[in-house]
Amino acid sequence: MSSEPLAETMTPQQTTKSRARRGRRWVACLCAIGAGLTAALAGGGAARAEDKAGAVALFREAGELIDAGQPARACPRYEESLRLYDSINTRYFLADCYERIGKMASAWAHFLEVAARVRASGDREKEARARERAAAVQPKVSRLTVVVEDASTPGLEVKRGGTPIGPGQWGVPMPVDAGTHVIEASAPGKRTWTARVEVGPGGATSTLVVRPLEDGPASGDAGGAGAGRRTLALVTGGAGIVTVGVATALGFAARSRFDESSAFCNGDRCDRRGMDIRDSAVARANVATVVFGVGLAAIAGGGVLWLTATSPTKGASVGLTPTVGGALVRGSF
Template identity: 85%
Template sequence: MKTPRQTSSRVRRGRGRVARLCAVGAGLTAAIAGGSAARAEDKAGAVALFREAGALVDAGQPSRACPKYEESLRLYDSVNTRYFLADCYERIGKMASAWAHFLEVAARVHTSGDRAKEAKARDRAAAVQPKVSRLTVVVEAASTPGLAVKRDGTPVGPGQWGVPMPVDAGTHVIEASAPGKRTWTAQVEVEPGGATSTLVVRPLEDDPASSDAGGTGNGRRTLALVTGGAGIVAVGVGTALAFGAKSTFDESRPFCNGDRCDQRGMDLRDSAVARANVATVVFGVGLAAIAGGGVLWLTAKSPTQGASIGLAPTVGGALVRGSF
C-alpha cells in the first residue's frame, strides 16, 4: 500500500508534467494561429524533446534534461520552453544562464500582457541573481591594433573589459589575439555562489612567425626572403637570355666568314649582342638582390621570447595572470 507521502510526491510530479505539457501546447497553438513560419516537423520535434526533458527532471536527472530543453528551444523558440530551460539551468548550478533566461521570459510575457507569468519569471530571476558568479577580464595594452578577446570562443568586446560580467560557475577559457602577435590563452576557475574572479590579459608578445610583427626584425626577414627570391628569379631570367643570345649568335655563322657577314648575319649578331647586354644587366641585378637579401636576413633582430603565468587570490575568487 502506498503511503500518503509517496502518493503526494507522485501527484506533484504528475501535476508538473501536466503543467509543462499544457504550457508548451498553449505556446504551439498560439504560434500556429499567428501564422508562425516554423516547420511543422520542427514543432513536433520540439514537443517530443520537451516531454523527454520534463520526464528526466521528474526523475532527478536535470543534467540530462537541459540539453534536450536547449534543442527543443532551438527547434522552436517558445517562451514556455525557455522558462523550463531556465529552471533546469538553476537546478544544475548554471545561475547566470538561468538568470538571463528568466529575465528574457519576463520581458516577452510583458509584451503579451500576461502579468501573472511576468511576475513569476521576475520572482525566479530575483531569487537566482544573488547566486550569479561574475568574471572580470582586465585587458592591459588595450590599444593594441586589432586586439580581439574571447571567452569560451565568444567575443568579449571592449565594453566588457574591466566589468564584472555574469558567468556560470566553472572553468572558462580566455583567449586574446591580434595581428602580428602571439595568441594568449589562459583558464580561470569561477567559483559558485556569487563569487567574483578576475583575469588579467597581459600585453601580447610579438609573433616571430608573422610578417605583421613590428619592431622585432621579422618584417626585415620577410623582406629579405622576398628580395632574395626576386634575385634568384632574375638570375634565372638572365641565364636564359644569355643562352638565347648564344643561340642567336650561332645562327649567324652560316651567313658570316669570320667577322665579315652579309646583312642577315649582321642582323642576327646585332640581336645576339643586344640580348647579351640585357642578360648581363638582369644577371647582375639578380646577384645584387640575392646579396641584399642575405644582408637583410643576417642583420634582422631576433625577437625576445618568454613565458610567464601567475596566480593570486582575490575576494571570492582568483586573479590569474599569464603570457606566452
C-alpha cells in the first residue's frame, strides 16, 4: 500500500492525536536532558564549593604565617588558594606576599591584575590602592634581556625556566624576579644550549646572549657508535693489561712458593711437606696461566674493537671464552 492512500484514510482527529503524542515524547526527552544537566551542574557546584572551602582554609593559614613573620612559607599557600578559587582578595595578598620575599616582578603583575579587575567592578577605591602598590613596586622590578644572535635558525626555540620566550621578547628588557634563571635554546639538528644568568634585586638589569647553536650529530651517523666502540676498546684493553699484571704477580708468587720446597726436597724427591708446597705452587701457576690468557684475550679484543670502530656497515662482535691454560677469542665483522 502506498503512502498516499494511507494519508487519505487518516482523519484530522487522528493526525492531531499523533502530533500530540510526538509532542509529549519531545517534552519527556527535554525534561530528561534538563534533569541530567541539573545533576551535572549540582555536582560541579559541590566540587567548586569544596575548592572554595579549601581556598579559604589556605588563605587563613597563609595570613597566620605572615603574622608570624614567615612570608616565604605563606606565599605557596596563597598560590594554592588562588589556584583553587580565583579571588581578587587572594590575588592582592599574594602580590603583597611576593613583595615581602623580593619577587617584585610577580608582585607588580598581580597588583596590576587586581587593579584591572576591580576597575571593571567599579570599585575606584580598591583600584587606586592596587595601582599605588604597583607604582611603589615598579622601580624595584629587575629586568632580563635575552639577545639571540642567530634568530633566523629554523625551528629555534628559547625557554626561560622551561617557559618559551617568544621572538617578540628577544632583545627586550623583560621584567623578571631577582635570582638565578636558566635559559635554554634548541633547534632541530642543533645541540641544545643552556646557560644560567643571575639577575640582581632592586631593579637591576642583566643581559644574556644566546650564541649560534652548534650542529648536532647527524641522524644515523656512525660516528657516535664508533666513538662508543672506541671507548669500549680502551676499557677492554685496559682491563686486559691489568689482568696480565695480576697474572704476572701470581706467577712470581707461584715461583716463590716453589722455591720454599727446596728445604724439604732433594732434586725431585721430596718429603710430605715438600710435596704439599710444590702442589700449592703448581696450583698457583695454573691460575696465573689462566688469568694471563684472559688478559691477553682482553687486550686482543680491545684491539679488534678499536680497529673496527670506524666501520659504518656491519658491527663487530667479540666473544671471550676462558679455557684451560688460556682463553679463546671469537670475533665476527
